[in-house]
Amino acid sequence: MEYKYNEKENLDDILEYVNKTYSQHYSKNKYQATEFIIDGGHGIGFTLGNILKYTQRYGHKNGHNRADLMKVIHYALIALHVHDLNAEAHSKK
8 A cells, every 4th residue: 555644654663662662661560550550440541641741742852752752652552452441341231
């Protein structure tokens, strides 16, 4: 498929970014803090809050704009995961 907005390369960059987060210091433990937050029922609020944080920070922390956008996308992916978990749980009731 021919993309107009560099989607293929950007998706590859996003996947590389996400993969790196799994090797960073906060993921060295068996569980990530995000997992506890999601298990506690606060996943959507947590992820949407982080999306807002990094969206609002964009352009204000010199040299971090692309990283902030990567974080927005990563938290959006986690939010999508939480949404799907919640939808699945509701459908079983």
